[in-house]
Amino acid sequence: METVENKASRHRAIRRDRLRPEQSPGQYKGRVLFVGQSYYHTWYLSRALRRLGWKADVLNWDTDPASQMYYHGEDFRLPARGHHRHLLFYAKSLLRYDIFHFSNAHCMMFGHKLHNLVKKVFPAYAEIRLLKRLGKKIVYSNNGCYDGVAQSSFRSWGPEPVCDTCRWRDVPEVCSDERNLAWGAIRNELADIQCTVGGNRKDYNDDPRVLEVPQFYCLDPDVWNPDLLIPTNYRLALPAGTVKILHAVGNFESRTQAANKRNIKSTHIYLPLIDRLKREGHNVELIFFHDVPNKQFRYYQAQADIVVDMLTFGWFGANVREALMMGKPAVCFLRPEWLESVRQQLPEYVDELPVVNATPATVYEVLK
Known part of the structure; x- marks a missing residue:
């Protein structure tokens, strides 16, 4: 469940955005929307970018209540119902941002509701291809072993095949060569640059646009502090x-x-x-x-x-x-x-x- 602290933070951020007049692009060093959560990384990275003069916002489109405990804040959250609200937010974002930063395998989207709506009329990921046609930059953050890498490829890393201990080894709707590589092909087609950390350079991760960027997976030193007082x-x-x-x-x-x-x-x-x-x-x-x-x-x-x-x-x-x-x-x-x-x-x-x-x-x- 969403904590009272996170809900209050979200409501304050939404109110600030509604009250704040939209500045012209030239008044910012850059304009980025983090589309989807990646633990707390996008939240703290966006706050740091703001301090450097950027327009940097976080959209949380995850509707799973169990996932919310991993996130530390957001500027926008799309409602569970109402396609028109999702479409309106997407349309406004085309004018507000120049960079769109996505995270997590199979999640290069503005939420499943809009993605599925667009897919009924156009090819899959048409809403992301439109961003590219409008000259927007697409950034993507890698999030695990099945992100663009076949299970058989990952299994080949020694000295012991980690896949043998994985709960998802024999669950192809979660992890399989076909599923992982199909996502990797889409991901690499759409992303201008990708962030990863760890050096798993096989299949679609063996690409010059996939860069080691540990800075993306950032933390707040005020939250994780050696001198933290223990209740x-x-x-x-x-x-x-x-x-x-x-x-x-x-x-x-x-x-x-x-x-x-x-x-x-x-x-x-x-x-x-x-x-x-x-x-x-x-x-x-x-x-x-x-x-x-x-x-x-x-x-x-x-x-x-x-x-x-x-x-x-x-x-x-x-x-x-x-x-x-x-x-x-x-x-x-x-x-x-x-x-x-x-x-x-x-x-x-x-x-x-x-x-x-x-x-x-x-x-x-x-x-x-």
């Missing part, structure tokens, strides 16, 4: 001296194989590993959470001694980024090939990356 009701009741190892999975039930708890986050590895360390006399405790809103979860991150993440995927996600912002050591598998791929564009980023590398074979020694 009493979030304090962990553990004896002093306990080494707290934090592990977390978003959308745990849907992403985890129920019978064996296997998932790409390596939960099935960490659960028995911590039990082993405890049997050997190490004063450790696994702090395991799933599906906690990130504004609350940060209080647990702040109390952790070590944060552990994916051991076969090859890169890290939001949990590690947040932990690093709070000064916590993080353990994760960094695929050597991907590191070298990123190094070609951002050598200083790779050299300074403060993540402790581990695999299923080495993580015991790393933690011990």
Whole structure:
């Protein structure tokens, strides 16, 4: 559900936009609309761009109540009903913005309602092609392993095929070679430039317009702060001296194989590993959470001694980024090939990356 804090923020932003007269394009350094959410990244990036003199707004067209806890703000939200409201917003955006920044696989659209309406009359993605014909720039942010890369291609990365632990391996309506590559073809046709991070350069990600841009996946240092004060009701009741190892999975039930708890986050590895360390006399405790809103979860991150993440995927996600912002050591598998791929564009980023590398074979020694 949408929190009271987020709802109030959204209403204030909408009121400000209605009251504020539209400035001429020349009064801005640039005009960008972030179409769709990407966790909290688009919100904080748009606020930073505003401080630099940009017109930068965020449209939230996600109608799933369960997803709202990942977002930290928006300027506009399209209603669940009323095609005319969606069409009107789209038409106004053609005059208000020069850059349209989309995120997430299969989501280069202004919401499913408008997309499906247009598709009844014109070819799919005609509303995005119109943006290009009008001279608008299209930016896209990559969001995962099935984003333009065939499952068989991703599976070929070693040393262990991460797809074997994925809940969606045998669910072709979510992930398959055909589905992933069809999306990659559309994505690369429409986007002028793409943001990614992690170096997964196969299939449609092996393209000069796909750039390593870790800056897009940004955080707010005032939200994730090493000196964060912990409210009493979030304090962990553990004896002093306990080494707290934090592990977390978003959308745990849907992403985890129920019978064996296997998932790409390596939960099935960490659960028995911590039990082993405890049997050997190490004063450790696994702090395991799933599906906690990130504004609350940060209080647990702040109390952790070590944060552990994916051991076969090859890169890290939001949990590690947040932990690093709070000064916590993080353990994760960094695929050597991907590191070298990123190094070609951002050598200083790779050299300074403060993540402790581990695999299923080495993580015991790393933690011990």
